[in-house]
Amino acid sequence: MAGYQKGAALAVLAAVAAVAAGAGLSGCSGDSSAAPNASKAASAAVSKAASAASSLASKGTDALASASAEAKRRLDEVKKGAQAKADVKLGTPTTATGGRATVDVTAKNTADAAKSFAVQVNFTDTSGNLLDTTVVTVSKVAAGQTGKATATSNRNLTGQVKAEVARALRY
Numbered sequence: 001m002a003g004y005q006k007g008a009a010l011a012v013l014a015a016v017a018a019v020a021a022g023a024g025l026s027g028c029s030g031d032s033s034a035a036p037n038a039s040k041a042a043s044a045a046v047s048k049a050a051s052a053a054s055s056l057a058s059k060g061t062d063a064l065a066s067a068s069a070e071a072k073r074r075l076d077e078v079k080k081g082a083q084a085k086a087d088v089k090l091g092t093p094t095t096a097t098g099g100r101a102t103v104d105v106t107a108k109n110t111a112d113a114a115k116s117f118a119v120q121v122n123f124t125d126t127s128g129n130l131l132d133t134t135v136v137t138v139s140k141v142a143a144g145q146t147g148k149a150t151a152t153s154n155r156n157l158t159g160q161v162k163a164e165v166a167r168a169l170r171y
Contacts, residue, residue, distance in 0.1 A: 082170045101132070109143055134152065
């Protein structure tokens with residue numbers, strides 16, 4: 001499970017624990033008839049929150065799988081591409097307005113003719129868990145020159161986000 005999904009699930013579980021504890025405490029008022037109702041309410045709250053956490057994790061996993069599949073598809077479309085990961089550098093990721101992570105991509109063309117680059121950028125959390133992935137094109141970089149582009153995550157990312165070059169092809 002990706003880092004942001006773990007955090008969201010933990011937050012939901014903490015809320016569930018608080019609701020359950022509150023419901024349990026309200027049953028300790030000395031009125032024994034309230035205890036069964038409080039227990040039912042706590043059980044229902046726990047069930048509902050667990051379902052919400054599972055749904056959130058599923059949606060996050062589906063979105064990440066979709067982004068990964070799209071990145072693979074885009075790189076597979078590149079014909080006669082040369083591996084160029086060593087020729088690509090990333091800046092420091094920032095969060096753009098709206099919550100999407102962005103990072104500057106710089107590609108150095110070491111070939112003797114103008115080339116373009118397809119660069120897969122992985123956005124990760126500080127533990128290295130994959131949060132999102134995207135592909136950016138650095139177009140028509142002259143021989144011996146560098147070209148720039150900006151990679152943007154497909155969705156909002158929270159927390160400290162890192163970026164790494166997963167794959168880069170020069171074509």
